[in-house]
Amino acid sequence: xxxxxxxxxxxxxxxxxxxxxxxxxxxxxxxxxxxxxxxxxxxxxxxxxxxxxxxxxxxxxxxxxxxxxxxxxxxxxxxxxxxxxxxxxxxxxxxxxxxxxxxxxxxxxxxxxxxxxxxxxxxxxxxxxxxxxxxxxxxxxxxxxxxxxxxxxxxxxxxxxxxxxxxxxxxxxxxxxxxxxxxxxxxxxxxxxxxxxxxxxxxxxxxxxxxxxxxxxxxxxxxxxxxxxxxxxxxxxxxxxxxxxxxxxxxxxxxxxxxxxxxxxxxxxxxxxxxxxxxxxxxxxxxxxxxxxxxxxxxxxxxxxxxxxxxxxxxxxxxxxxxxxxxxxxxxxxxx
Amino acid sequence: xxxxxxxxxxxxxxxxxxxxxxxxxxxxxxxxxxxxxxxxxxxxxxxxxxxxxxxxxxxxxxxxxxxxxxxxxxxxxxxxxxxxxxxxxxxxxxxxxxxxxxxxxxxxxxxxxxxxxxxxxxxxxxxxxxxxxxxxxxxxxxxxxxxxxxxxxxxxxxxxxxxxxxxxxxxxxxxxxxxxxxxxxxxxxxxxxxxxxxxxxxxxxxxxxxxxxxxxxxxxxxxxxxxxxxxxxxxxxxxxxxxxxxxxxxxxxxxxxxxxxxxxxxxxxxxxxxxxxxxxxxxxxxxxxxxxxxxxxxxxxxxxxxxxxxxxxxxxxxxxxxxxxxxxxxxxxxxxxxxxxxxxxxxxxxxxxxxxxxxxxxxxxxxxxxxxxxxxxxxxxxxxxxxxxxxxxxxxxxxxxxxxxxxxxxxxxxxxxxxxxxxxxxxxxxxxxxxxxxxxxxxxxxxxxxxxxxxxxxxxxxxxxxxxxxxxxxxxxxxxxxxxxxxxxxxxxxxxxxxxxxxxxxxxxxxxxxxxxxxxxxxxxxxxxxxxxxxxxxxxxxxxxxxxxxxxxxxxxxxxxxxxxxxxxxxxxxxxxxxxxxxxxxxxxxxxxxxxxxxxxxxxxxxxxxxxxxxxxxxxxxxxx
Numbered sequence: 014x015x016x017x018x019x020x021x022x023x024x025x026x027x028x029x030x031x032x033x034x035x036x037x038x039x040x041x042x043x044x045x046x047x048x049x050x051x052x053x054x055x056x057x058x059x060x061x062x063x064x065x066x067x068x069x070x071x072x073x074x075x076x077x078x079x080x081x082x083x084x085x086x087x088x089x090x091x092x093x094x095x096x097x098x099x100x101x102x103x104x105x106x107x108x109x110x111x112x113x114x115x116x117x118x119x120x121x122x123x124x125x126x127x128x129x130x131x132x133x134x135x136x137x138x139x140x141x142x143x144x145x146x147x148x149x150x151x152x153x154x155x156x157x158x159x160x161x162x163x164x165x166x167x168x169x170x171x172x173x174x175x176x177x178x179x180x181x182x183x184x185x186x187x188x189x190x191x192x193x194x195x196x197x198x199x200x201x202x203x204x205x206x207x208x209x210x211x212x213x214x215x216x217x218x219x220x221x222x223x224x225x226x227x228x229x230x231x232x233x234x235x236x237x238x239x240x241x242x243x244x245x246x247x248x249x250x251x252x253x254x255x256x257x258x259x260x261x262x263x264x265x266x267x268x269x270x271x272x273x274x275x276x277x278x279x280x281x282x283x284x285x286x287x288x289x290x291x292x293x294x295x296x297x298x299x300x301x302x303x304x305x306x307x308x309x310x311x312x313x314x315x316x317x318x319x320x321x322x323x324x325x326x327x328x329x330x331x332x333x334x335x336x337x338x339x340x341x342x343x344x345x346x347x348x349x
Numbered sequence: 350x351x352x353x354x355x356x357x358x359x360x361x362x363x364x365x366x367x368x369x370x371x372x373x374x375x376x377x378x379x380x381x382x383x384x385x386x387x388x389x390x391x392x393x394x395x396x397x398x399x400x401x402x403x404x405x406x407x408x409x410x411x412x413x414x415x416x417x418x419x420x421x422x423x424x425x426x427x428x429x430x431x432x433x434x435x436x437x438x439x440x441x442x443x444x445x446x447x448x449x450x451x452x453x454x455x456x457x458x459x460x461x462x463x464x465x466x467x468x469x470x471x472x473x474x475x476x477x478x479x480x481x482x483x484x485x486x487x488x489x490x491x492x493x494x495x496x497x498x499x500x501x502x503x504x505x506x507x508x509x510x511x512x513x514x515x516x517x518x519x520x521x522x523x524x525x526x527x528x529x530x531x532x533x534x535x536x537x538x539x540x541x542x543x544x545x546x547x548x549x550x551x552x553x554x555x556x557x558x559x560x561x562x563x564x565x566x567x568x569x570x571x572x573x574x575x576x577x578x579x580x581x582x583x584x585x586x587x588x589x590x591x592x593x594x595x596x597x598x599x600x601x602x603x604x605x606x607x608x609x610x611x612x613x614x615x616x617x618x619x620x621x622x623x624x625x626x627x628x629x630x631x632x633x634x635x636x637x638x639x640x641x642x643x644x645x646x647x648x649x650x651x652x653x654x655x656x657x658x659x660x661x662x663x664x665x666x667x668x669x670x671x672x673x674x675x676x677x678x679x680x681x682x683x684x685x686x687x688x689x690x691x692x693x694x695x696x697x698x699x700x701x702x703x704x705x706x707x708x709x710x711x712x713x714x715x716x717x718x719x720x721x722x723x724x725x726x727x728x729x730x731x732x733x734x735x736x737x738x739x740x741x742x743x744x745x746x747x748x749x750x751x752x753x754x755x756x757x758x759x760x761x762x763x764x765x766x767x768x769x770x771x772x773x774x775x776x777x778x779x780x781x782x783x784x785x786x787x788x789x790x791x792x793x794x795x796x797x798x799x800x801x802x803x804x805x806x807x808x809x810x811x812x813x814x815x816x817x818x819x820x821x822x823x824x825x826x827x828x829x830x831x832x833x834x835x836x837x838x839x840x841x842x843x844x845x846x847x848x849x850x851x852x853x854x855x856x857x858x859x860x861x862x863x864x865x866x867x868x869x870x871x872x873x874x875x876x877x878x879x880x881x882x883x884x885x886x887x888x889x890x891x892x893x894x895x896x897x898x899x900x901x902x903x904x905x906x907x908x909x910x911x912x913x914x915x916x917x918x919x920x921x922x923x924x925x926x927x928x929x930x931x932x933x934x935x936x937x938x939x940x941x942x943x944x945x946x947x948x949x950x951x952x953x954x955x956x957x958x959x960x961x962x963x964x965x966x967x968x969x970x971x972x973x974x
Contacts, residue, residue, distance in 0.1 A: 059820070083826065
């Protein structure tokens with residue numbers, strides 16, 4: 014119950030509740046990252062509201078010393094919309110997962126993004142249903158074996174970042190639970206953006222989908238399978254920065270090239286990341302190993318199109334109601 | 350301005366013609382014929398003439414059904430009178446039929462020897478065939494028992510508007526105003542208000558403005574000159590006795606929105622109204638969206654669930670969350686209502702009931718969502734259920750819903766219906782000061798704060814507005830510890846919390862009025878127990894039965910959960926109970942289960958309101974059984 018102090022510490026944002034995720038769950042790191050981020054935002058603690066749906070990730074608000082609302086499956090964006098409409102001064106965050114946000118709640122996620130209501134939406138993507146014991150999710154890779162897909166998943170997975178762009182999101186970013194520093198950077202950027210920000214966070218489910226992101230998190234493989242996007246900088250990645258991205262004009266697709274050296278292309282020919290370029294964002298959001306590296310960081314940010322909500326809500330005025338009742342066609346009977 | 354002498358609309362002038370106590374008129378035509386508009390204009394003119402009135406608009410679910418078909422017929426019925434008018438009337442005294450289909454559909458309802466005003470211009474072979482007539486009813490003697498005014502309204506309209514440069518189609522479209530003009534003549538209505546309305550509506554179109562005015566006046570002049578004799582006599586319905594004050598016509602939809610706003614004002618809260626389009630509830634969102642009131646925010650949500658959830662989110666943030674829908678939409682909101690019950694947040698949900706199940710009868714009225722309101726959620730999830738009795742009562746009950754929601758931190762379901770939201774009646778504009786203020790006092794004291802600590806008097810938990818320092822807390826749909834509000838799976842705690850939620854709703858009975866008897870004594874042979882929009886019909890049926898010497902009382906419920914604290918005792922005072930409902934028997938079972946009373950149901954699920962005669966007959970049969 015600590016009120017905002019001059020320089021709050023991450024621990025100030027921990028509630029008195031014991032965290033109940035599985036040992037080794039990626040959610041622990043994300044929770045820490047959020048607490049550290051909140052400590053640096055300068056937002057009065059009492060103005061923070063975390064709204065979640067149902068699932069492992071959606072337990073997170075219980076562990077934060079902020080206002081929190083653990084709602085129903087898939088509906089957190091709708092509840093959060095009401096919170097923001099009812100009290101625009103609040104700093105609203107949504108915690109959701111791949112099943113919560115993209116299966117049962119896909120409709121709400123789409124609409125909160127296109128409406129651009131000012132909030133941060135953190136989608137923990139572990140590509141599995143955890144809390145219901147391991148069923149295939151809408152983001153599960155084809156072939157994923159689960160109690161409901163014993164012979165392997167056959168459906169094409171939805172890509173959260175692409176979905177968000179398609180829904181008209183003005184801020185889309187991606188982070189990984191194993192890289193807390195980059196996560197914090199992305200969360201700060203998401204918070205700074207006025208409007209709906211979607212942050213997809215790859216999160217390892219140690220019990221039901223362990224190593225789902227090994228390609229991009231394992232030492233030795235991560236460097237070649239991921240690229241950290243920086244606005245205005247050439248898109249280089251790889252163990253020694255020896256790879257880069259170029260746009261193949263013929264196919265309108267991204268391609269990996271070797272950079273420098275005898276056979277490589279010069280850095281000047283690489284694509285430069287422009288987070289305001291929606292077309293590029295679509296290509297970046299779709300990249301997947303082994304052909305292309307996974308894009309991490311801010312994929313898209315449209316600073317021009319910001320939510321312009323007022324910050325004060327006044328009570329309904331009885332005088333205004335009285336005017337309504339007496340407006341229009343009114344007649345008088347008898348003497349006043 | 351009108352070319353008519355206003356003096357002829359004075360009470361004195363009209364007193365010279367035939368006077369009757371009440372008249373039922375029904376306008377019927379194609380869904381594109383403008384019958385709803387005609388009816389609402391007639392309603393306004395009638396209200397301005399000082400009559401009491403009740404209306405029943407009825408229209409197909411299709412927007413423009415194929416022209417000339419029976420399923421495309423749209424109608425508007427109004428009863429107006431000198432005495433209190435409680436229903437739109439059982440049987441029309443006058444039917445205005447704009448085409449054969451309208452005649453075919455509505456003729457069976459017309460009172461014996463009633464008047465038929467028939468637009469012969471629409472009685473073409475094609476239209477007759479579409480309506481299923483092998484021979485024209487105008488020629489085969491089938492209308493001999495009625496007073497028939499057969500007039501080619503279409504042709505007369507086209508002639509009246511010649512010279513304004515309208516296309517033939519546009520010219521024909523003015524025929525509803527011609528018919529309206531004739532009815533204005535017949536009942537001595539001043540057409541001025543409608544002429545003004547035409548001026549406003551067609552402010553940008555001089556040709557349509559002039560043509561519609563001309564059509565209205567031509568219909569009026571036709572009545573004046575055609576010497577229709579006994580078929581369509583000029584009739585005077587004396588004004589009703591009305592208390593002095595300011596009046597307006599009001600529909601249930603208007604009254605609901607104004608009542609909700611008044612409630613938010615009394616609670617000193619901003620209001621967030623989140624809804625999803627659905628018949629017949631959309632009118633509420635239309636009305637509220639048009640307002641420019643800083644305290645009101647409206648959201649057309651992506652679906653019914655989101656609408657309920659956004660309203661709940663708004664309440665969590667310290668505003669008043671409201672959502673409105675009809676049965677199928679309320680079904681979708683069910684899980685969210687459970688969340689509001691569990692999280693103990695105020696919420697007002699308006700259900701404008703319609704025929705069910707499933708998509709059912711979107712434009713027809715029914716009272717069949719009472720079970721849904723009382724029981725339609727998973728788990729033991731009690732909430733308050735209220736039902737307005739009339740269009741005007743929608744205002745008071747919407748305000749009451751807000752009061753109970755914020756006082757008891759609970760969702761309140763308001764059961765209106767399609768008939769109520771569309772029906773219009775004259776309304777004495779109330780003084781807002783007649784209701785007590787109930788400003789919400791959010792908790793701000795951080796000392797010894799538990800989110801689910803209950804108020805000793807009401808059993809409700811404190812409402813804390815996020816943004817209040819030192820009171821940060823988490824709530825949700827998981828079971829909460831009775832004291833701390835933290836997640837708890839403890840068996841005894843769940844029992845205790847379930848009991849606490851039940852007890853809280855039970856305690857609402859302390860804050861609502863005792864049940865009164867609308868008509869008759871508090872003991873006797875028979876009480877007719879009704880709820881919701883059947884009030885007017887039941888009330889009239891009971892009054893008429895009593896005038897015939899029958900010992901019957903009328904008990905009308907506006908509070909359905911909890912029931913008024915004296916209801917059980919009151920019902921025990923009657924030997925028999927008759928419970929008429931526009932459903933297959935819901936309240937009757939709830940009364941039996943709650944009070945163990947000998948209640949007998951009277952069910953009607955035709956999509957239409959009860960007729961007084963039907964109820965009167967049921968009362969007679971019950972007493973004679």
